Amino acid sequence: AQSVTQPDIHITVSEGASLELRCNYSYGATPYLFWYVQSPGQGLQLLLKYFSGDTLVQGIKGFEAEFKRSQSSFNLRKPSVHWSDAAEYFCAVGAGDDKIIFGKGTRLHILP
Amino acid sequence: DADVTQTPRNRITKTGKRIMLECSQTKGHDRMYWYRQDPGLGLRLIYYSFDVKDINKGEISDGYSVSRQAQAKFSLSLESAIPNQTALYFCATTGDTDTQYFGPGTRLTVL
Numbered sequence: 772a773q774s775v776t777q778p779d780i781h782i783t784v785s786e787g788a789s790l791e792l793r794c795n796y797s798y799g800a801t802p803y804l805f806w807y808v809q810s811p812g813q814g815l816q817l818l819l820k821y822f823s824g825d826t827l828v829q830g831i832k833g834f835e836a837e838f839k840r841s842q843s844s845f846n847l848r849k850p851s852v853h854w855s856d857a858a859e860y861f862c863a864v865g866a867g868d869d870k871i872i873f874g875k876g877t878r879l880h881i882l883p
Numbered sequence: 884d885a886d887v888t889q890t891p892r893n894r895i896t897k898t899g900k901r902i903m904l905e906c907s908q909t910k911g912h913d914r915m916y917w918y919r920q921d922p923g924l925g926l927r928l929i930y931y932s933f934d935v936k937d938i939n940k941g942e943i944s945d946g947y948s949v950s951r952q953a954q955a956k957f958s959l960s961l962e963s964a965i966p967n968q969t970a971l972y973f974c975a976t977t978g979d980t981d982t983q984y985f986g987p988g989t990r991l992t993v994l
Contacts, residue, residue, distance in 0.1 A: 861926070
């Protein structure tokens with residue numbers, strides 16, 4: 772069965788520091804992969820997605836993610852975080868039947 | 884204007900009451916979804932619909948029902964609300980590429 776694991780429930784980084792949020796998936800075929808962000812009191816906004824092709828995907832707000840088939844991973848990165856990046860981040864995988872499965876989320880805290 | 888709207892945005896109700904949450908979309912998508920979000924559990928799928936005549940149960944459909952009144956409208960009902968249905972509810976739509984577009988959410992509290 773398809774699944775998504777985000778190993779870190781909370782992550783704290785200093786403003787200006789680099790960020791990497793981890794995501795591992797389980798899926799038999801080439802997956803569709805997504806990262807969404809949820810700011811406090813808001814809905815989910817798509818940051819980026821991977822369907823095929825270049826394994827390094829650029830998204831909005833300066834985020835990028837790299838698909839590594841050998842590691843079943845799709846980690847999200849940002850070179851320098853801003854206080855406005857404090858939010859909850861969800862990794863998701865397309866389950867191949869018009870549904871997507873979400874990870875449990877990683878809450879990002881930013882230190883001034 | 885937002886592509887996916889949800890009403891109400893907040894609702895407080897009592898145990899045993901019937902509640903309907905509504906979702907409308909202007910993206911012209913056929914597929915629509917209802918999720919609930921609980922702290923630490925991420926999003927869990929309640930029901931989904933591929934078109935007006937196609938309704939499917941998701942992971943946690945017990946205690947919920949849905950109605951797809953038109954391509955653009957998908958309602959979620961709690962026939963007899965209970966406290967453990969207190970959660971944040973999201974509607975979403977998707978087109979051809981599995982990318983889901985979410986509404987702003989409805990915060991439901993059942994006392």
